[in-house]
Amino acid sequence: SQQGEEDPQALSIQEGENATMNCSYKTSINNLQWYRQNSGRGLVHLILIRSNEREKHSGRLRVTLDTSKKSSSLLITASRAADTASYFCATDARGTGANNLFFGTGTRLTVIP
Amino acid sequence: DAGVTQSPTHLIKTRGQHVTLRCSPISGHKSVSWYQQVLGQGPQFIFQYYEKEERGRGNFPDRFSARQFPNYSSELNVNALLLGDSALYLCASSPGQTNNQPQHFGDGTRLSIL
Numbered sequence: 001s002q003q004g005e006e007d008p009q010a011l012s013i014q015e016g017e018n019a020t021m022n023c024s025y026k027t028s029i030n031n032l033q034w035y036r037q038n039s040g041r042g043l044v045h046l047i048l049i050r051s052n053e054r055e056k057h058s059g060r061l062r063v064t065l066d067t068s069k070k071s072s073s074l075l076i077t078a079s080r081a082a083d084t085a086s087y088f089c090a091t092d093a094r095g096t097g098a099n100n101l102f103f104g105t106g107t108r109l110t111v112i113p
Numbered sequence: 114d115a116g117v118t119q120s121p122t123h124l125i126k127t128r129g130q131h132v133t134l135r136c137s138p139i140s141g142h143k144s145v146s147w148y149q150q151v152l153g154q155g156p157q158f159i160f161q162y163y164e165k166e167e168r169g170r171g172n173f174p175d176r177f178s179a180r181q182f183p184n185y186s187s188e189l190n191v192n193a194l195l196l197g198d199s200a201l202y203l204c205a206s207s208p209g210q211t212n213n214q215p216q217h218f219g220d221g222t223r224l225s226i227l
Contacts, residue, residue, distance in 0.1 A: 031213050042117070042203055042218035043156070050213075088155050092212040100146060100169050101212055103155035 004089050004104035012110040019076045021107040023089030024069075032065055033090045033101065034074050043088065046074075081113045115139070117206050117219035125225045126194050134189045134222045138206030144168075145187040146216065147179055148203040156203055162187055163210040199226045 004025035013019050023032070031050045035043040049056045049065045049072070056063045062075040076083055086108050090101040118137045126132050138145050144163040148156035161169035162181035176192045185206075191198055201223050205216040 033215065035218075040201075040220075040223075042220040043205075043216075045215035045217070048213075048215060100158035100161055100171065101156075101216060102158070103148075105155050 004091055004102065006087065006089060006104045006107040008107060009105070010108045010110070012112065013079055015079060015081055015111055015113050017079055019079050019083070019109055019111070021074045021087050021109070023072045023074070023104055025072075025089070025091045025102070025104075026070065027091075027093050029067070029091045029093070031092060032063075032072050034061075034063060034072075035088045035090060035103075037086045037088065037106075039085075046087075076109075079109075079111045081111050083109060084111045085109060117204055117217050119202075119204050119219035119222050121222060122220070123223045123225075125227060127227050128194055128196060130194050131190070131192045132194060132224060134191075134202050134204075134224070136187045136189070136204030136206075136219060138185050138187070138204075139217055142206035142208050142217070143185055144207045144210050145181055145185065146205045146207075147187070147189045148205065149173070150201040150203055150221070152200070159189070161210075168210055194226050196226050198224065200224060 004023050007022045033048045034046040037043045047058050060077045065072045086106045088106045089104045120135045146161040147159040150156040158171040160179040165181045179189045181187045201221040203221045205218045
């Protein structure tokens with residue numbers, strides 16, 4: 001399976017702390033994306049990082065990508081209660097001709113006010 | 114502009130029945146993808162349609178089918194429903210065919226099979 005895996009499965013932190021989530025995947029990729037999902041809702045795109053990029057920032061989000069280790073991390077700085085959600089990484093599958101995304105199993109983040 | 118809209122939001126069916134789920138993409142988006150998300154898991158790819166043609170199919174049985182209309186809206190059909198088909202069905206749209214761009218998701222249809 002090309003599906004990635006996020007680590008940890010669940011994370012609970014205090015408001016104001018930083019949250020780090022990790023993603024590992026199995027095949028070569030063109031890009032990796034991070035999505036957020038509030039309970040019972042659809043996924044919201046957060047950030048896309050291409051395979052030739054090592055780090056990308058967007059507001060309080062910082063994403064790193066290490067293609068040699070087939071891993072990525074998402075850092076949320078100065079967390080807020082509103083950041084409580086599930087976070088998923090998603091990859092394409094270079095060389096397969098597939099146009100879909102392969103999602104990981106998700107990290108459930110709880111930010112305690 | 115409206116985002117991706119899906120209908121119905123919730124649906125209850127019994128085993129053996131048939132269901133049709135609907136999706137309207139963001140205006141100007143020509144690609145629609147369908148995903149199944151079982152509780153506690155990440156979304157699993159079912160189909161992608163671009164310019165009214167099937168461009169990708171995931172590892173789902175033939176009971177699952179879909180189509181895309183000239184206005185780029187889409188339907189997902191599931192026949193002979195099984196208990197294991199209970200899930201959140203998500204539709205995502207993007208401007209083009211390739212997956213090197215963000216996908217815009219609707220809030221899904223929650224399907225429960227009794």
